[in-house]
Amino acid sequence: MDAPPAGTAPLPGGLPRRVHLGYALGSLATGAFGTVPGLLLLPYLTDTLGVAAGLAALLVLLPKAWDVLVNPVAGRVSDRTRSRWGPRRPYLLLGGLALALLFAAIFAAPFGTGGAAGAYVAVAFLATATAFAFFQVPYVAMPAELTEDYAERTRLMSWRIAVLALAILVSGAVAPIVVTAGGEGLPGHRWMGLFVAALIALGAVGAFVGTRAAPTGAVRESEPTLRAQLAVAGRNRPFRALLICFVVQSAGVATILAGVNYFADQILRDPDTGATLLFACFVGPALLVMPVWTRVGARVGKLRGLVAASLLLAAGAAALAVAPLLPAAAVYPVVALVGAGYAGQQVFALAMLPDCITWDEARTGRRQAGVFTGVWTAGETLGLALGPGIYGLVLQMAGYVSSDTGTAAAQSDTARLGILLGFTVIPAVLVAVPLLTLRHYTLPPTPRTTSTGGDHAVVVGDESR
Numbered sequence: 001m002d003a004p005p006a007g008t009a010p011l012p013g014g015l016p017r018r019v020h021l022g023y024a025l026g027s028l029a030t031g032a033f034g035t036v037p038g039l040l041l042l043p044y045l046t047d048t049l050g051v052a053a054g055l056a057a058l059l060v061l062l063p064k065a066w067d068v069l070v071n072p073v074a075g076r077v078s079d080r081t082r083s084r085w086g087p088r089r090p091y092l093l094l095g096g097l098a099l100a101l102l103f104a105a106i107f108a109a110p111f112g113t114g115g116a117a118g119a120y121v122a123v124a125f126l127a128t129a130t131a132f133a134f135f136q137v138p139y140v141a142m143p144a145e146l147t148e149d150y151a152e153r154t155r156l157m158s159w160r161i162a163v164l165a166l167a168i169l170v171s172g173a174v175a176p177i178v179v180t181a182g183g184e185g186l187p188g189h190r191w192m193g194l195f196v197a198a199l200i201a202l203g204a205v206g207a208f209v210g211t212r213a214a215p216t217g218a219v220r221e222s223e224p225t226l227r228a229q230l231a232v233a234g235r236n237r238p239f240r241a242l243l244i245c246f247v248v249q250s251a252g253v254a255t256i257l258a259g260v261n262y263f264a265d266q267i268l269r270d271p272d273t274g275a276t277l278l279f280a281c282f283v284g285p286a287l288l289v290m291p292v293w294t295r296v297g298a299r300v301g302k303l304r305g306l307v308a309a310s311l312l313l314a315a316g317a318a319a320l321a322v323a324p325l326l327p328a329a330a331v332y333p334v335v336a337l338v339g340a341g342y343a344g345q346q347v348f349a350l351a352m353l354p355d356c357i358t359w360d361e362a363r364t365g366r367r368q369a370g371v372f373t374g375v376w377t378a379g380e381t382l383g384l385a386l387g388p389g390i391y392g393l394v395l396q397m398a399g400y401v402s403s404d405t406g407t408a409a410a411q412s413d414t415a416r417l418g419i420l421l422g423f424t425v426i427p428a429v430l431v432a433v434p435l436l437t438l439r440h441y442t443l444p445p446t447p448r449t450t451s452t453g454g455d456h457a458v459v460v461g462d463e464s465r
Contacts (some may be wrong), residue, residue: 018210019146019210019211020155020156021210022206022207022209022210022211023142023143023146023156023210023211024160024162024163024164025202025203025206025207025210026092026135026139026203026204026206026207027161027163027164027203028163028167028200028202028203029099029100029167029199029200029201029203029204029207030136030164030167030203031163031164031165031167031168031203032167032171032199032200033099033103033132033196033200034168034384035167035168035171036171036172036175036192036196037060037064037106037125037388038254038258038384038387039258039260039275040175040176040189040192040261041106041125041388042056042057042258042388042391043261043262043408044107044121044189045059045060045118045121046392046395046400046403047403047407047408048113048185048186048189048403048404049109049114049117049118049121049404050113050114050402050403050404051115051118052396052402053392053393053395053402054392054396055118056118057390057391057392057393057395057396058389059118059122059125060125060388060389061385061388061389061392062126062385063122063125063129063385064125064381064382064384064385065381065385066129066130067129067132067133067377067378067381067385068378068379068381068382069378070129070133070378071133071136071374071375071377071378071381072378073133073374074091074134074136074138074374075137075138075371075372075373075374075375075377076371077134078091078134078137078138078141079141079371088141088142089208089211089212091134091135091137091138091139092138092139092204092207092208092211093204093205094134095131095132095134095135095136095204096135096200096201096203096204096205096207096208097201097205098134098135099128099132099135099200099204100197100200100201100204101197102127102128102131103128103193103196103197103200104193104194104197105124105127105128105193106121106124106125106128106193107189107190107192107193108190108193109186109190112186129381132381133377133378133381136377136381137374137377138373139207140350140353140373140376141372141373142211143156143157143353143354155294156351157347157350158291158293158294158347160350161290161343161350162290164346165283165287165290166283166287167199167203168279168282168283169279169280169287170199171199172257172260172279172282172283173275173276173279173280174195174276175195175196176192176261176275176276177276178191178192178195179191179192180272184407232360232364232366232371233371233372233375236356236359236360236372237440237442238356238359238440238441238442238443239353239356239357239360239372240440241437241438241440241441242349242352242353242438242441243375243376243379244434244437245349245434245437245438246349246379246383247379247380247382247434248430248431249310249345249349249431249434250379250380250383250384250386251382251383251384251386251387251390251430252314252317252387252427252428252430252431253342253345253383253384253387253427253431254383254385254386254387254388255386255387255391255423255426255427256338256387256423256427257387257388258387258388258392259391259419259422259423260275260278260423261275262391262395262408262419262422262423263323263419263420263423264277264278265408266408266411266415266419267323267324267416267419267420268328268331270328271408274328277332281332281333281339282335282338282339283339284339285336285337285339289340289343290343290347293305293309293344293347293348294347296308296344297347297348302348302352302355303348303438303441305344305347305348306348306349306352306438307435309340309341309342309343309344309345309347309348310341310344310432310435311341311432312337312340312341312344313341313342313344313431314341314428314429314432315341315428316334316335316337316338316341317338317423317424317427317428318425318428319334319337319424320334320335320424321420321421321424321425323424324420345431352441353372356443357372357373359443360372390422390426391422391423394418394421394422394426395418395419397418398415398417398418398419399412399414399418400418401415
């Protein structure tokens with residue numbers, strides 16, 4: 001990609017709706033990959049391949065933890081890319097299609113069940129996580145280059161999170177149905193892998209095509225080495241505070257996702273439709289409350305909006321601890337509250353990220369969106385990997401019994417208690433406690449910033465460049 005850059009400058013104000021939608025379509029890919037492995041991979045290993053819960057937790061954790069190293073590299077590569085499509089868009093297409101093919105390979109099961117099958121899944125998942133890094137990092141870096149308007153970024157993120165919620169709903173709710181329709185066990189998971197791969201490919205191609213008329217953001221001067229760029233990201237105090245909070249919260253959300261099948265099967269006693277209903281109640285309200293969170297952010301600011309949404313998410317998760325005492329009909333509305341909090345938590349955190357990036361550019365005069373988002377997505381990926389790892393460890397400690405039949409084995413009361421706590425109390429703590437780090441989230445004024453009168457000063461950009 002050695003053609004001269006042909007990017008246009010970021011827009012100072014609003015973006016066309018077709019760009020909003022085009023950019024948001026990429027969340028079909030990020031949502032599907034962020035949801036389905038966290039939802040189905042751990043049960044696939046424990047209840048279809050017969051892998052012990054503790055070992056299965058490691059097989060899920062380690063490949064995605066690899067992205068902690070790969071994501072910053074992907075960010076630096078995209079920062080330095082020059083092409084007629086700009087520095088980011090080539091990776092939407094190439095990285096996205098590679099991601100789709102490799103995802104289908106995870107569930108291909110060429111070795112049947114047992115230890116060799118588990119090792120194959122780990123290797124395939126590692127390759128898929130690498131492809132995901134080269135799609136996700138450039139994708140997340142784009143908002144800082146699409147617009148310099150503070151409020152417009154919130155609108156852009158609202159579109160993205162709306163599609164993300166839809167992707168989570170479709171992939172998370174339909175994937176278990178595809179497994180069942182495909183015959184359960186290995187055949188059902190193969191069909192599910194193909195279904196999700198098609199969804200990922202649709203999102204990647206849609207984002208690439210949909211952003212063809214958007215500002216591409218020409219490459220600007222950056223730090224000369226990756227180590228120097230990471231040091232710059234580490235010195236950005238508001239970015240550091242936001243990142244720590246988001247990573248730990250991502251682990252909490254991923255722990256909930258990892259427990260959906262187990263919770264539906266062992267707590268709700270509804271292995272056939274419980275997981276699908278849980279997802280519908282989790283994601284459906286998120287689509288409805290998205291405009292509400294946008295108005296909340298305009299009124300009280302993104303920081304306070306993030307705190308409010310996170311507390312709603314944590315309170316709902318904690319309340320689910322009494323689920324064994326309630327009828328299922330009373331559990332699902334509580335799950336809807338969790339979903340509403342999750343929607344706001346995602347909107348505000350992702351809208352605050354480009355503010356940190358642009359503030360750093362205004363302060364240093366260097367554009368390094370790729371490195372910041374590389375570090376961000378590495379942290380997010382680590383959090384999403386820790387969730388199933390935490391849940392698998394809880395299952396192992398509680399004495400969960402694995403199976404290679406495609407159907408969960410009967411479990412003891414202790415194992416069922418572990419399933420419940422891993423789905424409720426532990427995620428609630430992981431979402432609520434890191435809010436303390438946001439005490440350090442401020443964006444001090446620079447010569448190219450202005451105050452909104454909200455929680456902090458925010459960057460509006462230098463329109464002369």
